Amino acid sequence: MANITNKHKERIPLLKIEQTIRRILPLDEEAMREAARRLDRLTKPPGSLGRLEELAVQLAGITGDADLKPMAKAIVVMAADHGVCEEGVSAFPQEVTRQMVHNFLAGGAAINVLARQTGAEVVCVDIGVKGELEDDRLISRKVRQGTANMAREAAMSREEAERAIEIGIELAEILAGKGIRLFATGEMGIGNTTPSAAVLSVLSDVDAEDAVGRGTGIDDAGMKRKQATIRKAIALNVPDASDAIDVLAKVGGLELAGLAGLVLGAAANRRPVVIDGFISTVAALAACRIAPAAKEYLIPSHLSEEKGHRVALKELGLEPMLSLKMRLGEGSGAVLAFPLIDAAGNVLREMATFDSAGVSRG
Numbered sequence: 001m002a003n004i005t006n007k008h009k010e011r012i013p014l015l016k017i018e019q020t021i022r023r024i025l026p027l028d029e030e031a032m033r034e035a036a037r038r039l040d041r042l043t044k045p046p047g048s049l050g051r052l053e054e055l056a057v058q059l060a061g062i063t064g065d066a067d068l069k070p071m072a073k074a075i076v077v078m079a080a081d082h083g084v085c086e087e088g089v090s091a092f093p094q095e096v097t098r099q100m101v102h103n104f105l106a107g108g109a110a111i112n113v114l115a116r117q118t119g120a121e122v123v124c125v126d127i128g129v130k131g132e133l134e135d136d137r138l139i140s141r142k143v144r145q146g147t148a149n150m151a152r153e154a155a156m157s158r159e160e161a162e163r164a165i166e167i168g169i170e171l172a173e174i175l176a177g178k179g180i181r182l183f184a185t186g187e188m189g190i191g192n193t194t195p196s197a198a199v200l201s202v203l204s205d206v207d208a209e210d211a212v213g214r215g216t217g218i219d220d221a222g223m224k225r226k227q228a229t230i231r232k233a234i235a236l237n238v239p240d241a242s243d244a245i246d247v248l249a250k251v252g253g254l255e256l257a258g259l260a261g262l263v264l265g266a267a268a269n270r271r272p273v274v275i276d277g278f279i280s281t282v283a284a285l286a287a288c289r290i291a292p293a294a295k296e297y298l299i300p301s302h303l304s305e306e307k308g309h310r311v312a313l314k315e316l317g318l319e320p321m322l323s324l325k326m327r328l329g330e331g332s333g334a335v336l337a338f339p340l341i342d343a344a345g346n347v348l349r350e351m352a353t354f355d356s357a358g359v360s361r362g
Ligand SMILES: O=C(O)c1ccc[n+]([C@@H]2O[C@H](COP(=O)([O-])O)[C@@H](O)[C@H]2O)c1
Pocket: 089, 090, 091, 092, 187, 188, 189, 190, 191, 192, 193, 194, 214, 215, 216, 217, 218, 276, 277, 278, 279, 280, 304, 305, 306, 309, 326, 327, 328, 329, 330
């Protein structure tokens, strides 16, 4: 079992994580072969639909069924705060996290607009926002009131990181049980590009400079502070690169751990999960270090402008489908990939074959 030491085996949260890891199976090769055979009978030169064909084969492998059905979709937006904001690493104040949660719930954020356009549900989760949030439409799963400042101490305890992962797993299970067939990762957390860069730096063994970007738009002096803060946090906390849960706990964030759990839960339930920008991709990377088999369940969406995103995608071997100069987060890029994923299913389901249409093969 990947990255699980005996020392922690007795604990209940880890048992849940461990059970989930065991449930993540390789893709169904027979369903993939069947989808590929069908694609080759359709009225087009073989392979001419490129990425759409790859997507169709992957979806068949994930779901175990070459009859691709229309998919109910949900974007899970995990919101949390970051003690490291004390170091002056974001262009925006911390209270924007809570304010944006209200905006998500009221339906006024970019993710709400884009989700409506694709008929997808936005599920907003408080996994660690500072302050109280009372709203029936919010999924309240606060693990703690934001992380601690990782430049001074561990961002959270191992138990808290495990709890956040478990919350992500549980949400995937609940939503899958309610008929959701396609997941997307989304997040909101002022300051979260800093822990994301720290986690990436440790997991991919790259220098802070290559992992760090401007986030919400910090200036050059802020960039230098970000790099120095990440180096300091890593030197102080000494995260174990071979143990992604340790890395998430020491220099990560609650929404990062929650999204890692969502990826694991989606994969264990044989559901594809569309990965948004920088923060989401780092969370997916952590999930794949916990359970390498989860990788096959990931669908990349866009290339974020955030500098470290390329590094994180490369580490996962993922090639984004869109490049829109976006750097918003919230799941906005992932949702924009939904029509492409639907298109893959539609061509497999609806296109005529050479035989049925009376078209000659080459
Ligand atoms: O998804 C991305 O690639 C992305 C890139 C830059 C910023 N963000 C969003 O901006 C916030 C983090 O930026 P910062 O500067 O506060 O670390 C957080 O709420 C993210 O959703 C998101």
